[in-house]
Amino acid sequence: MRDVAIIGTGCTKFGELWDRSLRDIFVEAGVSAIVDAGIQGEEIDGLYMGNMSGGRFVEQEHVGSLIADYSGLASELHVPATRVEAACASGGLALRQGILAVASGYADIIVAAGGEKMTDVDLDTATDALAAAADREWEGIMGATFPGLYAMIARLHMHKYGTTSEQMAAVSVKNHHNGTMNPIAQFKNEITIDTVLRSNMVADPLHMFDCSPISDGAAAVVLAPADVAKKYTDTPIYVKATTQASSPISLHDRADITTLDASVVAGQRAYKMAGLTPDDIDLVEVHDCFTIAEICAIEDLGFFKKGDGGRASEDGETAIGSRIPVNTSGGLKACGHPVGATGIKQAVEITKQLRGTAGKSQVDGAGIGMAHNVGGSGGTAVVHIFSRDR
């Protein structure tokens, strides 16, 4: 197996992109990534694309061919394009497939992208498309929504560990603050604890401001063998670990409702693969589809002990400048959550930080970063560790 590096990144703005189609945003992100990497189309050996539900959101399947075509890579170059799906972890999984392809030696240059166009349908359809990430026959038909499933995680977390609505709100306040410093973020406004607590209940105990939004957006990274990465860029970012774990798709089948054991296992596998511990990680992008999800993630990935995530969030221990800055991009909450794009956007953010080009949100001396992408309520978790130094 060969070491792999990220040599270029690209990302569209996240938000309601009503003047753009799915192909437009995928192509924009991909082109910015290859321009950043300084490569030509002829050099690309393959494309991996995270896209959860083109079929439901824009009634378009066969997304691989479509994007290869509109990227100018299909009619003459016939570049292979593979769509990857694992609900909200589709992006992280596309990245992982790309890394495996380069590591194996089957491919040299791969573009791993993710994109979703979610605002072309009404809220009911979007909610239902997202509900397909849960067990349709045994959760969905009972009236479960995604906020409902995470609300049940939150309720039990509050019951077992004394986590409060204010602590969950603190996650949202911090991520909105980080979002104000990210040019691509969907929301760039500061909010307060009161903003969260006064917003409508979506699924009690989760308020609207505990939930990530419905978004359009796409992101892409270019991967190359680490040995040749410096040919393309002075600042390659090295992949130290790529891991993935499965867990029962239904929340009710998990050993502990307040632990996403797929996150725990993917995290442990990643630390082992990289030869690192949570103390070595300088910053992390976690999958905060709901505020409680960030609290669970920082516990499950070993940054705080189980039950301590709410307190840590409230006490500012996840802010930029603290021991472990979490979601410097604004996370899913403020940066936005075009589901297929999120896992790639996390890698784009970590790359930006490790290159030292994150501007106002720059984490001082960032050398090692982690990205954590979850599918559904925890049926899939994908974890990556990246490093500035090889």
Added chain:
Amino acid sequence: MTVARFWRKIPHRYNLIGTHCTTCGEYYFPPRQMCPTCRRDGKIESYQFEGKGEVITYAVIHTAAKGYANQVPYNLAIIKLDEGPSLTGQVICEPGELEIGTRVRPVFRKLGEESEKGMIYYGTKFVPE
């Protein structure tokens, strides 16, 4: 959704029939044909659950799933059946009547509908014992 999709599961959906692995003794609801513990060594048979159990956690849904808008707010819960497995279902009761640890029993109810003139889904909901 189509008629076939929900008719094919009638015995399980309407009667809380799950499965039981006689090799390791575990009970499964929803039914599983492959025991996660014994895998191919498992011997799976059908099992009728009584359906009584305890609420492990719950949420009060205000923004409904598609087809459930006329039921809001409704209580969505994870219920641990006395035989062991947990399932997701609705608990019908007044706000304040439900907490973690509440004992519940099953009732046969309308779950949801496609539209005013569309398919109606029936199945199991729960009420406090």
